[in-house]
Amino acid sequence: MDLATEIVLPGIVETSGLEVRVRPMPAPGSGQALLAVEASGVSFAEQQMRRGKYWDQPAFPFVPGYDLVGTVLRVGPGVDTALVGRRFAALTKVGGWTSHAVVEAADLVEVPAGIDPAEAETVVVNGITAWQMLHRRARIRNGQTILVHGANGGVGSTLVQLARHAGVRVIGTASPRHHQAVRDLGAVPLDYRAPDLPALVRALAPNGVDAVFDHIGGDSIVDSFKLLARGGTLVSYGTAATKNKPGSSRLPVLKLIARLQIRNLLPNGRHTHFFNVWAGKRRAEAFRTRLRTDLTNVFALLADGTITAQVAARIPLTRAGEAMALAESGTVTGKVVLVPDPEHPTDTRP
Numbered sequence: 001m002d003l004a005t006e007i008v009l010p011g012i013v014e015t016s017g018l019e020v021r022v023r024p025m026p027a028p029g030s031g032q033a034l035l036a037v038e039a040s041g042v043s044f045a046e047q048q049m050r051r052g053k054y055w056d057q058p059a060f061p062f063v064p065g066y067d068l069v070g071t072v073l074r075v076g077p078g079v080d081t082a083l084v085g086r087r088f089a090a091l092t093k094v095g096g097w098t099s100h101a102v103v104e105a106a107d108l109v110e111v112p113a114g115i116d117p118a119e120a121e122t123v124v125v126n127g128i129t130a131w132q133m134l135h136r137r138a139r140i141r142n143g144q145t146i147l148v149h150g151a152n153g154g155v156g157s158t159l160v161q162l163a164r165h166a167g168v169r170v171i172g173t174a175s176p177r178h179h180q181a182v183r184d185l186g187a188v189p190l191d192y193r194a195p196d197l198p199a200l201v202r203a204l205a206p207n208g209v210d211a212v213f214d215h216i217g218g219d220s221i222v223d224s225f226k227l228l229a230r231g232g233t234l235v236s237y238g239t240a241a242t243k244n245k246p247g248s249s250r251l252p253v254l255k256l257i258a259r260l261q262i263r264n265l266l267p268n269g270r271h272t273h274f275f276n277v278w279a280g281k282r283r284a285e286a287f288r289t290r291l292r293t294d295l296t297n298v299f300a301l302l303a304d305g306t307i308t309a310q311v312a313a314r315i316p317l318t319r320a321g322e323a324m325a326l327a328e329s330g331t332v333t334g335k336v337v338l339v340p341d342p343e344h345p346t347d348t349r350p
Contacts, residue, residue: 028076035070065096119309127298142167310334
């Protein structure tokens with residue numbers, strides 16, 4: 001019997017509490033494809049899920065894994081057999097931390113030939129998020145100046161590179177240990193803990209910035225909003241400030257959205273958005289088309305070297321607890337990626 005290895009989040013546990021489970025290989029149903037997973041990322045979403053703090057996470061226990069890259073082994077009824085043997089990416093929300101995954105074929109986005117699976121993985125949810133916030137929410141333009149909080153992170157480092165490619169000047173916050181990495185990406189680094197951070201930003205952009213990308217939430221949006229130039233846009237996409245606070249997983253998000261909406265009522269020409277990568281999913285065809293278009297754009301820039309993958313570390317799937325601990329440590333630039341175990345490599349042959 002063919003077997004699949006997966007990582008299970010059994011409840012609210014420490015990173016060492018993740019469990020490794022082996023089960024029969026799943027079979028693709030109608031409209032589905034079975035992928036041999038070659039890379040899956042550790043994102044902020046899994047960090048929240050481990051604490052029971054993600055907005056609509058499933059009931060424990062479940063297999064986490066927000067996105068993946070893999071090669072199609074088999075397809076179910078109604079799916080083109082030409083997909084077999086080709087490499088694709090998929091946004092999954094959960095289920096990606098496994099050696100083999102069943103995914104709706106309509107959700108697959110092809111990975112260009114020549115891109116390493118782990119490198120491709122770093123720009124799946126991160127690339128979609130960064131591209132859509134820049135181009136579909138803030139609508140950045142050549143010559144503008146933006147502020148990116150957490151510029152060394154998975155989304156932040158992708159935001160910086162895509163913005164620089166668009167001709168935008170970037171100010172990026174990070175801890176001092178990451179300042180050289182932020183400079184190398186093309187941004188001006190500032191210490192996110194500096195007590196006079198707003199003044200430091202104003203010194204670089206006296207008239208304010210054209211957009212702020214804020215993953216922190218909480219009181220951070222107050223200063224982020226004040227730093228906007230007239231006509232500027234604040235894009236909020238996370239609640240990192242409340243990650244370790246006990247309580248409801250939804251209340252911090254609801255409070256954040258309310259605070260953003262109140263600011264949209266002010267007559268100062270500034271705008272706010274709360275970004276949710278799943279917005280519009282009920283209109284499935286339009287959602288998939290938008291996602292495929294945007295991720296394909298990002299993959300093209302990765303393939304031609306315009307942007308570079310920020311792989312913080314490649315860690316075997318069965319050491320997912322170590323991978324999550326590293327991702328949560330605040331010591332890395334980019335994204336921690338889970339890859340097949342060397343002792344049990346994933347067979348990508350159909």
